[in-house]
Amino acid sequence: MKILIASDLHWxxxxxxxxxxxxxxxxxxxxxxxxxxxxxxxxxKKYEEIDxxxxxxxxQAITFPFYQKFRISVTPQLEVRSIIDNFKPDVxxxxxxxxxxxxxxxxxxxxxxxxxxxxxxxxxxxxxxxTSIEAITTPINYALRDFGRRFHSKADCITTxxxxxxxxxGKHSEKISKPIEVVSNGIDxxxxxxxEAPKALYKRYDIPxxxxxxxxxxxxxxxxxxxxxxxxxxxxxAVYDAHLVIVGSGTELENLISLSxxxxxxxxxxxxxxxSDKDLEYxxxxxxxxxxxxxxxxxxxxxxxxxxSGQPIVAVDAGALxxxxxxxxxxxxxxxxxxxxxxxxxxxxxxDTTLREKFSQESLAIAAxxxxxxxxxxxxxxxxxxxxxxxxxLAQLD
Numbered sequence: 001m002k003i004l005i006a007s008d009l010h011w012x013x014x015x016x017x018x019x020x021x022x023x024x025x026x027x028x029x030x031x032x033x034x035x036x037x038x039x040x041x042x043x044x045k046k047y048e049e050i051d052x053x054x055x056x057x058x059x060q061a062i063t064f065p066f067y068q069k070f071r072i073s074v075t076p077q078l079e080v081r082s083i084i085d086n087f088k089p090d091v092x093x094x095x096x097x098x099x100x101x102x103x104x105x106x107x108x109x110x111x112x113x114x115x116x117x118x119x120x121x122x123x124x125x126x127x128x129x130x131t132s133i134e135a136i137t138t139p140i141n142y143a144l145r146d147f148g149r150r151f152h153s154k155a156d157c158i159t160t161x162x163x164x165x166x167x168x169x170g171k172h173s174e175k176i177s178k179p180i181e182v183v184s185n186g187i188d189x190x191x192x193x194x195x196e197a198p199k200a201l202y203k204r205y206d207i208p209x210x211x212x213x214x215x216x217x218x219x220x221x222x223x224x225x226x227x228x229x230x231x232x233x234x235x236x237x238a239v240y241d242a243h244l245v246i247v248g249s250g251t252e253l254e255n256l257i258s259l260s261x262x263x264x265x266x267x268x269x270x271x272x273x274x275x276s277d278k279d280l281e282y283x284x285x286x287x288x289x290x291x292x293x294x295x296x297x298x299x300x301x302x303x304x305x306x307x308x309s310g311q312p313i314v315a316v317d318a319g320a321l322x323x324x325x326x327x328x329x330x331x332x333x334x335x336x337x338x339x340x341x342x343x344x345x346x347x348x349x350x351x352d353t354t355l356r357e358k359f360s361q362e363s364l365a366i367a368a369x370x371x372x373x374x375x376x377x378x379x380x381x382x383x384x385x386x387x388x389x390x391x392x393x394l395a396q397l398d
Contacts, residue, residue, distance in 0.1 A: 001383055002034045004089035006080075008098035010039035011051065013070060014248070014274065015219055017120045019301050020161075020185045021095045022051070027188075027376045029053035036087050038080060038100055040071040046079060057083050059100065077103045089113060091383045095120060097151040105154055112394055114386035116379070117155035119148060119165060119180075120298055153177050156386040159379075161185045161299035164320035181382065186375030187304045187367065194310035194364070197282040205245070205272045205283075212242040212350050213287025215311075217280070218294070218302040220250030225316070225337060227259055228293035232342035234263040240350055244269045247283050284309035288356060289349050295319050295336055308367035312359035314345040330362035 007021040021037065029035045035054035040061035041047060047058050059079045061071040073079075080103040084092075092108045093116045094101045101117075108115050152158045158180045160166055166180050202209050214236070216229055226246070233244045246256070246269065253271065260269045275283060284290075290306035295318035297303075303313060303324050313331030315321040327333040332345030349356050 001090045001380075001387070002087065003028055003036075003383065004084065004087055004092045004104075005035065005037045005095065006092065006100050006104035007037060007039050007095035008072060008100045009070065009096060010037060010056070012042065016185065016297075016299065016301050017095055020118075020120065023186065023188065023372060024093070024376070024379070025054045026052050027372055028379075031376060031380070036083070036089070038076075038083055038104065040073045040100065042071055044071075072099065074099050076100050077107075080104050081107050084108065084111065084113070090387055091116065093118070093379070093383075094155070097148055102151070105151065109154060112390065114157075114383075114390040115155045116157045116159065116382055116386060117152045118159045118161075118183075119152055120161070149176055156390060157181065157382055159183045159382070162320040162323050164323060165298040183378045183382070184370045184375055185299050185301050185304070186370050186372035187301060187308055188372045189308055189368065191281055192284060192305045192308035192367075194360075195285050197286045201279060201282050201286070204279075205270055205275075207245055207270050207286065208243050212240055213245055214242060214289055214291055214346060214350075215245040215247065215283070215287045215306075216291055217247040217283060217306065218292070218300075220246070220248050220252045220256060222252055223296040224250075224252070224294040226252060226256055226293060228316075228337050228339045228342060229291055230256060230259050230263060230265070230269070231339035232291075232293075232346060233269070234265050235340065235343035236346050236350070237265055237268055239347065242268065242350065245272065245283070245287065246270070247272045247275060247280070249274045280305075281309075284311065288312070289314055289331070289346065289359075291342070291346065292316065292321065293337070293339075293342060294321075297321055300324065304367055304370050307363035308370075310360045310364055312349050312356055312363060314342060314349065316342075324366065326362070326366070330359045330366060 005025055009018045011018055011022040025035050025037050037056045039056055041058040046060050049056050059073040059076040061073045064070045064072045076099055084107055091114045094104055153176050158178055160180055161184055163182055236242055260266045284306050290311040291314045292303055293316050295316055297319035299320050313325040315325040316336055317333035318336050325331045325333055334341035334345055
């Protein structure tokens, strides 16, 4: 099949949408499909590049000043039309409802090309980071959800990564005219698996090898509520000779460093910044558990990667995280922003090696059900189905 993926956020951007769209493109290309991705330019000017076995067409873009300085394409209509006309895809898969997504949806429908649309985004992931309009974020989030409902309803098939993601449409889900299919983002179990990390990794990121390690890997932005993890770790540090490793970058980095000073845990926290793909694999393997206090998760690829690496999980009971962290089975859930409850979950795992091993094995078992190969198979089946359905629909009109 000729598959066009439209994504307003794509590699080298680091977030769930970008990671999934790249995994999808690479995986489908490896399975013999001709894949083309439309994504914003990283220089401002349009260009194209090869990423493994697939082509990326970069559209003209500007910097989005409110959120991580992402590059965004605000007027990609002509470029998108030209790319679609030249590529002639059998199916289009849209990852976001921003400008590239909107232009692709509009033109694909005009050209009668079947469209699959995946709902990844939560409004909170953007709005919680724009502090200048904090007082009106609730009505804006509501409006954005309704916009999402109307946008996705235009597709021939709608997917989400979790059951919880469907519920996050709220009342608007009742107005969606098509069934929503759940397809996990998936992870590459050949990359993320238990094992030893090289000693050089510990030295590179100033991580001690003789202490208990608690880790977080992901973006460091407001909606991730990482202040909860730091406060919980401060309580844990009073009892255990432990070290916290925070991997990633984002708008909250300086605030988190400042908070670690206030909590007097600076010497026991390593902030690695952005790391290479290979180091990411190794960093998931170190330590005793993975912790995530973020309530704004439609699935959390990073949590899945940690589970596939054999980590017990301590997670906030919000968003879709309860679908990955099964309380008392592979980790512990805690109420939103309750750092004391989070600390208790961390304490239970650190204090009991038998429990830690049990949770580790259960994490591996759960992660095994999210194999990227299965995700790719599911999307291939969806693509074939919508292609046939569109062909039948057009035949009836002739």
